[in-house]
Amino acid sequence: MVASSFISSSNVMSFFKKAIIVILSVVVIDILVGFACRAILKSLPENHSPLSIDKHNFFSEQSDVIVMGASQAKHQYDPRIFNDSLGLKSYVAAQDGIDIIQNYIYLKAIFDRKAPKIVILEVYPGYLEGGKSYRINNLNMWYGLSEPVTEYFDTRASWQDRLKLKSNLYTYNSLFYHLVRMAFRSEKTIDGYVPMHGEYDGEFKYYKKFAPDSLQLEYLDKIVDLCKSNGTLLVISRSPIFIVHNTYNKWLGEYCREKDLKLFNHSADTTLTNHPELFRDGHHLNEKGSTIYSKILAGEIKRLRNGFPPPKP
Numbered sequence: 001m002v003a004s005s006f007i008s009s010s011n012v013m014s015f016f017k018k019a020i021i022v023i024l025s026v027v028v029i030d031i032l033v034g035f036a037c038r039a040i041l042k043s044l045p046e047n048h049s050p051l052s053i054d055k056h057n058f059f060s061e062q063s064d065v066i067v068m069g070a071s072q073a074k075h076q077y078d079p080r081i082f083n084d085s086l087g088l089k090s091y092v093a094a095q096d097g098i099d100i101i102q103n104y105i106y107l108k109a110i111f112d113r114k115a116p117k118i119v120i121l122e123v124y125p126g127y128l129e130g131g132k133s134y135r136i137n138n139l140n141m142w143y144g145l146s147e148p149v150t151e152y153f154d155t156r157a158s159w160q161d162r163l164k165l166k167s168n169l170y171t172y173n174s175l176f177y178h179l180v181r182m183a184f185r186s187e188k189t190i191d192g193y194v195p196m197h198g199e200y201d202g203e204f205k206y207y208k209k210f211a212p213d214s215l216q217l218e219y220l221d222k223i224v225d226l227c228k229s230n231g232t233l234l235v236i237s238r239s240p241i242f243i244v245h246n247t248y249n250k251w252l253g254e255y256c257r258e259k260d261l262k263l264f265n266h267s268a269d270t271t272l273t274n275h276p277e278l279f280r281d282g283h284h285l286n287e288k289g290s291t292i293y294s295k296i297l298a299g300e301i302k303r304l305r306n307g308f309p310p311p312k313p
Helices: 002-042 050-059 079-086 100-113 133-142 147-156 159-164 175-184 214-229 246-259 287-305
Strands: 065-068 090-092 118-122 233-238 262-265
Touching: 002 133, 002 175, 050 100, 050 133, 050 175, 065 079, 065 100, 079 090, 079 287, 100 133, 100 147, 100 214, 118 214, 118 287, 133 147, 133 175, 147 159, 214 233, 233 246, 233 287, 246 262, 262 287
Parallel strands: 065 090, 065 118, 118 233, 233 262
Antiparallel strands: none
16 A cells, blocks of 8 residues: 555656656747747848848838838839939838738837838728738737837737747747748839739729728827827828729728828829729739829829828818
8 A cells, every 4th residue: 555655656756757847848949949030030131021021111111201001002102203203212111911000010110210201101991991900910920029019919919819929939830931931932122112013804893881990990090190299291092993982982081181181092093093904903003003103192292292282082
């Protein structure tokens, strides 16, 4: 009976020793993973992949004109034209598929270094409705490295997600995927701008409903406040598109009047929409169309800066 009890106690002690070794091993691995991944992120090359764009926006970009938005901004605003027309260094800090929250986080990092003179924000309704909010998790790996990212997750994430972010194994669990994507899907950009090619052969689509997500709207307000508090001209823009959003256009016009913002709405500009050969698809202009549109918008902003009123939306 005594021998049996002694054996049982030995087994228990052996189990606890093994458990402690396993736990300590996981902790050590977690620390090493964090050290290695942070080193990788800090040394990323400028190859214009999504990861590289993150790094550039968080730690480097200091242009006087910053174009923000999602794919409509990334592929339709040629910074060379804004450079020439406005005489100011311009950069497209947009990413495909990002929502208003991620736009704010990028902008906050840029403003923390240097307030640009002009911010051009393309606000596509689908992202303002919150349909792409889940993509904000792509910024997990910058937690602890970028202050605006850290601030967002510390104040907005659930306690469960904040707890997970204490683990490097969780925080960097998608880094390998993004590194592979970076190796095979990097794009040649012109100061953030990526021209598109091809011609559209479709028709107009019509959407009647629009309702902004409350959190996305809160961060749109934050962008407005950030620009105003720093004396930055914020221009809200809508590029030509083969999708009719009458309800959204009405809402956007009212929002800009309420906030005293400059709105240049070319979503139904027949200068381009009458020529589908200037579009790559129903949502995006091709390179030729982008050149025309960028010249129109740059001219309007130049007139605005020279004291001429903008056209009525």
